[in-house]
Amino acid sequence: MFMPSGFKKTDMILWVTVIYYIVFSFIHLDSEIAQEWGFIYGIPWRINSICVVIVSAYAVFTVLEEKDRRKKAFFLVLDVFSIVFGWELILLMVAMAHRSMKEWMPAALVAGLSTFGLTMLCAFTGLIDINGHNARRLAFGMVNRTNFAFAVLFFIISFSIIRGGYLKYYEYAVLFLFIIATFYHVTAKNAMVCMTLFVLLCLSGQIYDRLPGEKKGIGNCFRLMQKYFLDYAFVLSYVLYRIVVYYRKYFEKMKDTIPWIRTFIYRLNIGAETVEMPITLFGQWVRESGNSEDYYVMDSFFAKTPVRNGLVYFVLIMGIFTYFLIRARRSGQRTIYFAFLVMALYAITDPTLVNVSYNFIVALPFAAWDIKSTYGSKPVGEDHEY
Numbered sequence: 001m002f003m004p005s006g007f008k009k010t011d012m013i014l015w016v017t018v019i020y021y022i023v024f025s026f027i028h029l030d031s032e033i034a035q036e037w038g039f040i041y042g043i044p045w046r047i048n049s050i051c052v053v054i055v056s057a058y059a060v061f062t063v064l065e066e067k068d069r070r071k072k073a074f075f076l077v078l079d080v081f082s083i084v085f086g087w088e089l090i091l092l093m094v095a096m097a098h099r100s101m102k103e104w105m106p107a108a109l110v111a112g113l114s115t116f117g118l119t120m121l122c123a124f125t126g127l128i129d130i131n132g133h134n135a136r137r138l139a140f141g142m143v144n145r146t147n148f149a150f151a152v153l154f155f156i157i158s159f160s161i162i163r164g165g166y167l168k169y170y171e172y173a174v175l176f177l178f179i180i181a182t183f184y185h186v187t188a189k190n191a192m193v194c195m196t197l198f199v200l201l202c203l204s205g206q207i208y209d210r211l212p213g214e215k216k217g218i219g220n221c222f223r224l225m226q227k228y229f230l231d232y233a234f235v236l237s238y239v240l241y242r243i244v245v246y247y248r249k250y251f252e253k254m255k256d257t258i259p260w261i262r263t264f265i266y267r268l269n270i271g272a273e274t275v276e277m278p279i280t281l282f283g284q285w286v287r288e289s290g291n292s293e294d295y296y297v298m299d300s301f302f303a304k305t306p307v308r309n310g311l312v313y314f315v316l317i318m319g320i321f322t323y324f325l326i327r328a329r330r331s332g333q334r335t336i337y338f339a340f341l342v343m344a345l346y347a348i349t350d351p352t353l354v355n356v357s358y359n360f361i362v363a364l365p366f367a368a369w370d371i372k373s374t375y376g377s378k379p380v381g382e383d384h385e386y
Contacts, residue, residue, distance in 0.1 A: 017054045019111045024048045026115040026357035030147045032128040058095035097366035108360035109158045138185050149188030153195050154358035157339045164372025165202045165335030175199050190349040194342045201338040226329045233344035234321045241302045241348050245271040267299050274303040283310030301347035320365050
């Protein structure tokens with residue numbers, strides 16, 4: 001069911017590689033399993049290195065097999081830069097070109113959810129610390145409580161995309177219960193806002209499609225907003241982020257009357273420090289610490305990515321995400337469009353939208369978008385052009 005069908009043997013190698021890459025990334029970066037257990041002789045890391053080589057080989061095969069000259073040249077440039085500078089996500093994007101989103105998204109979601117479930121099982125049985133790095137809050141075996149919250153966020157997004165955004169109304173109720181329970185246990189405000197916004201957008205779209213009578217005016221207005229404004233949500237979010245960082249002292253005055261914005265103010269102060277750092281073309285190493293005595297973590301995507309990965313990578317990712325939005329609008333993939341609008345907002349406070357162990361959709365800009373693009377009993381569209 002979750003294994004892509006009709007694969008050649010060589011494609012099956014990629015499937016196994018990607019599943020391992022997702023599971024390893026989750027355990028290594030987000031779960032306390034690797035933090036507390038460690039691994040004998042570093043074998044999982046060595047296997048992961050082999051996986052990166054395999055993905056790189058598939059990215060090269062994509063260039064060799066591409067018939068369109070412009071696309072071939074574009075993929076070649078992406079491959080060269082990614083191999084030289086270790087841009088694993090870009091290599092995965094090229095390797096996944098032309099492959100079925102309908103077949104790969106469920107496989108990636110099951111791999112992520114299974115590892116998530118294993119992590120929680122280990123936490124509840126005492127094999128790993130249930131509190132993570134923050135003893136005051138439950139993290140359910142994740143590194144910290146926000147890791148748990150944004151895992152729930154992206155799993156909701158992936159599930160909704162696979163379903164084409166068309167859910168039963170009781171399923172919306174279940175999703176809202178998940179959101180409330182997640183916020184109750186881990187109090188991650190940014191993730192809660194993004195989860196709530198995404199589910200409300202999907203619900204609003206579904207209600208709109210069932211409205212009786214003339215509704216073209218509303219639809220045309222929204223399409224104009226998309227074309228001239230919302231398509232550039234990531235660029236606008238970056239501009240908003242820089243403005244808010246610049247005026248952060250005004251937020252400082254509000255922290256006594258609105259205590260829940262204090263963590264956001266902390267992020268703004270860290271953002272101000274990173275804005276002052278020199279941004280190089282291809283990135284630099286900046287030490288981050290998660291220790292309570294020396295806590296310095298660049299939480300924002302807009303702070304971390306330009307400094308750690310460099311200007312070229314940052315501009316490239318921003319361009320690809322903008323392309324995601326434009327392609328989603330043109331192909332009628334409203335759920336993907338809503339997802340990336342929410343990700344643009346989320347990027348202000350966290351960098352994890354590029355974590356494929358949660359959010360595999362970011363690996364599929366050049367894939368065949370054959371996920372259901374309309375609602376109800378309408379025909380399922382396939383979009384193979386980009």
